Amino acid sequence: MFFKNYRTVIFVGALVVAAIVLLSYSLTRNSGACIVKNLVLEAAAPVQKVFISLVEGVENAWKRYIYLVGLTEENRHLKKEISGLQTELMLYKEGYLESQRLQKLLSLQNEYPFKFIAARVIGREQAALLKSLWIDKGSSSGLASGMAVIAQPGVVGRLTDVSFHTSRVLLLSDENSNVDVLVQRTRAHGIARGAGARGCTVRYISKIDDVKPGDLIMTSGLSNIFPKGLLVGRVSSVDHGDVGLFLQIRVIPFVNFSTLEEILVVAAEQRVAFQGKKPVK
Amino acid sequence: MIYYALLPFAAIGLVVLQTTLADIFFSGRLTLELSLIAVIYAGFRMDLLPGGMLAFMMGFVFDCVSAGPVLGLFTSIYLLMFLLSFFVSLRIAAGKMYLIALFSLFCALVESLTLWLFFYYVYDIDRIDSILNVFVPQILLVGVLSVGFFSVLRKWEGLMYGKTVQSRQRTGAGGFPTKA
Numbered sequence: 001m002f003f004k005n006y007r008t009v010i011f012v013g014a015l016v017v018a019a020i021v022l023l024s025y026s027l028t029r030n031s032g033a034c035i036v037k038n039l040v041l042e043a044a045a046p047v048q049k050v051f052i053s054l055v056e057g058v059e060n061a062w063k064r065y066i067y068l069v070g071l072t073e074e075n076r077h078l079k080k081e082i083s084g085l086q087t088e089l090m091l092y093k094e095g096y097l098e099s100q101r102l103q104k105l106l107s108l109q110n111e112y113p114f115k116f117i118a119a120r121v122i123g124r125e126q127a128a129l130l131k132s133l134w135i136d137k138g139s140s141s142g143l144a145s146g147m148a149v150i151a152q153p154g155v156v157g158r159l160t161d162v163s164f165h166t167s168r169v170l171l172l173s174d175e176n177s178n179v180d181v182l183v184q185r186t187r188a189h190g191i192a193r194g195a196g197a198r199g200c201t202v203r204y205i206s207k208i209d210d211v212k213p214g215d216l217i218m219t220s221g222l223s224n225i226f227p228k229g230l231l232v233g234r235v236s237s238v239d240h241g242d243v244g245l246f247l248q249i250r251v252i253p254f255v256n257f258s259t260l261e262e263i264l265v266v267a268a269e270q271r272v273a274f275q276g277k278k279p280v281k
Numbered sequence: 282m283i284y285y286a287l288l289p290f291a292a293i294g295l296v297v298l299q300t301t302l303a304d305i306f307f308s309g310r311l312t313l314e315l316s317l318i319a320v321i322y323a324g325f326r327m328d329l330l331p332g333g334m335l336a337f338m339m340g341f342v343f344d345c346v347s348a349g350p351v352l353g354l355f356t357s358i359y360l361l362m363f364l365l366s367f368f369v370s371l372r373i374a375a376g377k378m379y380l381i382a383l384f385s386l387f388c389a390l391v392e393s394l395t396l397w398l399f400f401y402y403v404y405d406i407d408r409i410d411s412i413l414n415v416f417v418p419q420i421l422l423v424g425v426l427s428v429g430f431f432s433v434l435r436k437w438e439g440l441m442y443g444k445t446v447q448s449r450q451r452t453g454a455g456g457f458p459t460k461a
Contacts, residue, residue, distance in 0.1 A: 008328070008329045008330045009329065011329075011330055011333070012329050012330065012333040012360075012364075015333050015334070015336075015337045015360060016357075016360050016364075018337070018356075019337065019340065019353055019356040019357040019360050020353070020357060021353075022341075022352055022353030022356060022357075023351065023352070023353030023354055023356070023357050024353075025352075025353070026351050026352040026353050026354075027351065027403065034352065036341075036345075037344075037345040037352060040289075040293065040341070040342055040345035040346065041345060041346065043289075043290070043293050044293050044296070044297050044342070044345070044346050047293055047294055047297045048297045048300075048301070051297055051298060051301040052301065055301060055305060
């Protein structure tokens with residue numbers, strides 16, 4: 001009866017006693033190791049593994065997420081940087097090419113003892129009837145109609161229309177263009193006339209003159225427009241023909257008119273004595 | 282009977298969980314004593330026999346898994362805490378959260394003091410330097426966590442049983458219960 005009434009209290013008391021005995025035993029033996037403890041540890045190990053793997057899974061997922069977020073941000077940043085660098089590179093390249101062109105012009109300026117006015121090409125006209133360039137300098141810069149225009153390595157044409165700040169350059173290849181020239185090797189004189197896409201033809205050279213393909217054609221200086229010794233082009237073909245007194249000579253100009261960006265205008269009024277001793281390649 | 286069969290596994294799960302969480306949040310410097318809060322909860326909510334078994338089991342598993350070389354130390358302390366909670370629950374209601382927090386703080390303080398005295402007198406180890414770094418944060422942590430723990434388990438009780446299980450005797454209206 002007593003046990004039935006106080007069963008719970010007795011049981012809890014037994015638990016307390018068990019705990020104290022366990023503590024005393026552990027202290028007197030000075031060792032915490034026992035079979036029950038080992039069993040508990042054995043049972044706890046898989047649970048611990050599960051928790052650890054869960055934690056690691058979450059941690060890895062989070063790290064991966066953070067990594068991906070960082071990667072996206074880095075990617076965006078790098079793309080922006082690449083775009084900026086490409087723009088910068090393009091500017092540098094453009095500057096480099098411009099400096100090379102200007103260097104060529106400068107070398108040309110040094111080769112000839114003339115006063116040159118540099119100008120930038122601002123437009124092109126490649127129509128069937130008219131082949132010309134527009135440049136950004138005009139009478140305000142000292143330009144006048146009829147002045148010779150050159151670029152590395154030779155003649156471009158001459159100024160035909162000059163306004164205050166703009167001028168038109170009649171190209172050597174235009175059919176209205178006529179330039180007094182001579183064959184460098186034989187000193188035979190002729191007139192180079194524009195032939196459109198085919199370059200130009202040299203007329204009025206007698207059939208008895210010796211002209212061969214590959215001969216260099218240069219300005220004679222007789223027209224009083226182009227100074228003597230400027231390169232015009234190279235003979236591509238010579239046709240003796242059955243009739244007529246003159247040779248049919250085709251010339252390919254040295255200057256590529258479609259890629260011109262800067263030119264030099266020969267300021268005729270400031271021309272000084274030209275020796276014409278420039279070695280021609 | 283199922284309760285007693287599952288109790289050791291539940292105790293192992295809880296102790297391992299608190300060890301893992303403590304490792305994550307405090308790098309193992311502090312112990313996240315969810316087991317102590319569970320014992321206090323058992324003191325307030327459960328009868329002597331199942332609650333006493335729970336306290337014994339929690340303490341024993343804690344001793345085995347993470348308490349160190351002295352087997353039975355936390356078993357005794359948890360049983361003491363359970364009995365203390367049980368007797369206190371006869372006078373105060375578990376619904377008042379500030380009382381729960383205060384009582385949990387008190388229990389954690391008693392536990393820390395017991396540990397300190399035990400190590401001081403038995404092993405001659407003075408852990409006075411750990412008071413600010415370890416004991417105080419741990420006591421505060423138990424006080425704060427107990428509120429959440431009690432709230433969650435009360436809601437769970439409500440979902441499972443439709444009402445909370447604290448009897449009239451446990452709210453100060455009755456005497457000492459003798460039956461499980």
